[in-house]
Amino acid sequence: MEGLKQHQRSLVIRTRGRGFTEITEHLRATVRESGVRQGLCVVYCAHTSCSLVIQENADPSARHDMERWLERIAPERDPTYTHTAEGPDDMPSHLRSMVTKTSETIPVRDGKPAMGTWQGLFLCEHRAREHNRQLLVHVIGS
Amino acid sequence: MEGLKQHQRSLVIRTRGRGFTEITEHLRATVRESGVRQGLCVVYCAHTSCSLVIQENADPSARHDMERWLERIAPERDPTYTHTAEGPDDMPSHLRSMVTKTSETIPVRDGKPAMGTWQGLFLCEHRAREHNRQLLVHVIGS
């Protein structure tokens, strides 16, 4: 009856240093190539100093304020940090990752991630410099 | 022979303005109607100014303190916000959503979400006013 199937692909996203990069279109493309019409898709971030967030993608000022807020709640050069060997942007990156997401799971409907009208999927680079970031996308369904 | 199947339904939850609304019973009902005895259920929130949390459902004072704490770490009228066009409760709503959950994934056992004794699933409305909120529930298993 159901005939469930799955599809997994890795993605490399080049970030431009600290900030949110929208990757919704990569997710849509992977769901499309999976052939799954109804099911689930999971995006997994294989790093500890960048993370995922699903948030408003309409107005860049919202993204700007989210970036600034994360910088305030987990600032650089906090004198209480002991993990400082990898530079002043490293420990804040772990903290900002910890309170956002390592993975996001999104239902698939009509062959598309069933995200809301204003939702975009973002890869949040927390390190100061640009990086190549490895993501895994897994789609399961029918 | 496993014979995995899946079931997806959308829910509309009416919130009463800022605060946590328990929706555990909606989740249980959707798992029940799926006929899945063992598997996974995913709840997805299709918005950027409300979110999901699994937390203590026994004592309303815990919920009250969680609401107040989110209001303190991401307050209204912070002069550093630039995204202010949609009202003073909008940007804090994105921030409070960002550090809670867009989706929750819960194992299904014996035909029920295998939540702990004190766990409840809450839809957290971060906007000041009441809203109709769209959730998707996806159940997969056997």
Add this chain to the structure above:
Amino acid sequence: MEGLKQHQRSLVIRTRGRGFTEITEHLRATVRESGVRQGLCVVYCAHTSCSLVIQENADPSARHDMERWLERIAPERDPTYTHTAEGPDDMPSHLRSMVTKTSETIPVRDGKPAMGTWQGLFLCEHRAREHNRQLLVHVIGS
């Protein structure tokens, strides 16, 4: 022909009081015993005062700073807490759980959780004293 299957097991982890306990090896063992080579694994924490985090497992100083930071953003004995009947470490435990994870979903590749080189899965005990904590691991795939 996919032939998807699933496997679920519960784990009890003894924590030693407040702090992060790495449980990556438990996850690997459960994926191994499932026989799944490609798919997804979900770890679920059935409590409201401990939580999950995937973070750096190489340098213990990173873990130390994460623990201290969570203690600072949701401190004990905040005079605004009203949920105090279960002791000064209870309400902060709910808050620290709320902004970390109740579940983590990780793709399985080549029979292993496809975590990054520096990623470890941690059970974060937020209560002061040691506890036996119930986790569920669910693996699905082929």
